[in-house]
Amino acid sequence: MSRIIVVTSGKGGVGKTTVTSNLGAAIAQLGRTVALIDADFGLRNLDILLGLEERVVYTALDVLSGECRLAQALVKDKRIKGLVLLPAAQNRNKESVQPEQMKKITSALTKGYDYILIDSPAGIEMGFRNAIAAATEAIIVTTPEVAAVRDADRVIGLLEAEGIHNIRLIINRVRPEMVQTNKMMSVEDVLELLAVPLVGVIPDDEKVIVATNKGEPLVIAEDYSLPALSFTNIARRLEGEKVPFMDLMAEQNNILTRIRRIFGG
Amino acid sequence: MMNDLIDMFFSWNTNKNSREKAKRRLQLILAHDRANMNPAMLHLMREEILAVVARYVEVNRDEMEIELENSERMTALIANLPIVKFKSSPLSEENHQPIPADINLDLT
Numbered sequence: 017m018s019r020i021i022v023v024t025s026g027k028g029g030v031g032k033t034t035v036t037s038n039l040g041a042a043i044a045q046l047g048r049t050v051a052l053i054d055a056d057f058g059l060r061n062l063d064i065l066l067g068l069e070e071r072v073v074y075t076a077l078d079v080l081s082g083e084c085r086l087a088q089a090l091v092k093d094k095r096i097k098g099l100v101l102l103p104a105a106q107n108r109n110k111e112s113v114q115p116e117q118m119k120k121i122t123s124a125l126t127k128g129y130d131y132i133l134i135d136s137p138a139g140i141e142m143g144f145r146n147a148i149a150a151a152t153e154a155i156i157v158t159t160p161e162v163a164a165v166r167d168a169d170r171v172i173g174l175l176e177a178e179g180i181h182n183i184r185l186i187i188n189r190v191r192p193e194m195v196q197t198n199k200m201m202s203v204e205d206v207l208e209l210l211a212v213p214l215v216g217v218i219p220d221d222e223k224v225i226v227a228t229n230k231g232e233p234l235v236i237a238e239d240y241s242l243p244a245l246s247f248t249n250i251a252r253r254l255e256g257e258k259v260p261f262m263d264l265m266a267e268q269n270n271i272l273t274r275i276r277r278i279f280g281g
Numbered sequence: 282m283m284n285d286l287i288d289m290f291f292s293w294n295t296n297k298n299s300r301e302k303a304k305r306r307l308q309l310i311l312a313h314d315r316a317n318m319n320p321a322m323l324h325l326m327r328e329e330i331l332a333v334v335a336r337y338v339e340v341n342r343d344e345m346e347i348e349l350e351n352s353e354r355m356t357a358l359i360a361n362l363p364i365v366k367f368k369s370s371p372l373s374e375e376n377h378q379p380i381p382a383d384i385n386l387d388l389t
């Protein structure tokens with residue numbers, strides 16, 4: 017049975033596409049086959065984060081209109097075995113896609129892939145409805161901020177109403193030094209508010225931006241970073257492994273002491 | 282390290298801890314969102330509850346709290362109404378049991 021997981025958030029810009037691309041790469045690295053669906057019709061950028069934009073020929077809409085076969089539209093990532101992308105159309109009207117059509121495409125993909133990750137657009141309108149239509153699990157991405165947590169809660173309610181009860185949380189852009197000085201909500205604070213199980217914590221890290229600049233998922237970067245480890249850990253947890261959550265503050269101090277040691281400080 | 286300590290000290294003092302503030306605000310926002318009840322309706326409910334309570338006890342309106350709260354995705358109405366004075370009998374008219382017309386008070 018393949019797993020169909022929608023990555024959604026309500027609020028825009030909290031890291032859905034970042035999570036979908038990096039988590040997809042991390043799962044594929046564990047030896048699973050992964051299809052990523054860009055469900056952000058009209059504003060696609062999953063292809064860009066993956067560095068695959070040059071190789072997009074057809075999109076999901078071309079498949080739906082019968083212009084190409086599903087297999088032709090899938091862009092294979094040559095760096096990571098088992099990872100493919102189904103791009104969204106950039107130019108056409110996003111209203112032209114229906115939940116039923118998303119279900120059709122997704123169910124066809126289940127025949128060839130262990131995981132199907134769907135990158136949802138922001139909001140709770142039609143694009144969101146399309147993105148969740150075929151999903152049996154959801155990953156909610158939020159940041160430790162009031163508006164993002166509020167929207168996350170709204171979306172959790174909507175997913176439950178749609179019968180999607182397998183919901184897990186990723187808290188993105190955590191800044192341990194701000195949590196320590198009581199300027200940012202902690203992971204525990206957010207968990208207490210949202211009351212859904214945690215599947216990962218990702219630090220706010222410039223390496224995430226560097227990776228998107230290069231169009232290279234974090235887990236295949238030469239210097240394996242803390243955010244890369246976060247994504248690998250999430251992938252392993254999805255696979256059912258019990259991976260302890262790392263203490264970001266301790267990790268950061270670790271790195272700092274290591275640097276100090278190098279410079280004899 | 283020293284900077285962290287200084288920061289921590291200052292955020293406790295001056296900022297009044299924006300982390301705690303965010304959390305408190307969210308607790309209220311989420312409770313209202315989940316109950317799907319707008320502030321006006323909550324206000325109305327609060328006033329009606331108080332009107333009933335006021336027939337029996339006198340409540341300190343400045344100290345009282347009637348709020349929606351939630352934990353573990355369950356929402357509850359939590360009321361904390363400090364009582365100033367107990368009333369000896371309910372004041373409101375409609376609280377007296379109406380006396381049926383056919384009552385028999387014959388003593389013999």
Ligand SMILES: Nc1ncnc2c1ncn2[C@@H]1O[C@H](COP(=O)(O)OP(=O)(O)OP(=O)(O)O)[C@@H](O)[C@H]1O
Pocket residue numbers: 025027028029030031032033034035056136137138188189190218219220221222224225228243
């Ligand atoms: N952990 C992180 N550290 C630093 N920057 C991050 C992190 N996560 C995301 N970002 C940055 O935040 C921005 C928004 O991320 P992303 O595009 O993934 O969000 P999104 O939820 O998909 O947005 P949209 O709602 O527009 O689809 C990007 O510039 C990304 O590089």
Ligand SMILES: [Mg+2]
Pocket residue numbers: 032033034056061135136137
């Ligand atoms: Mg996005």
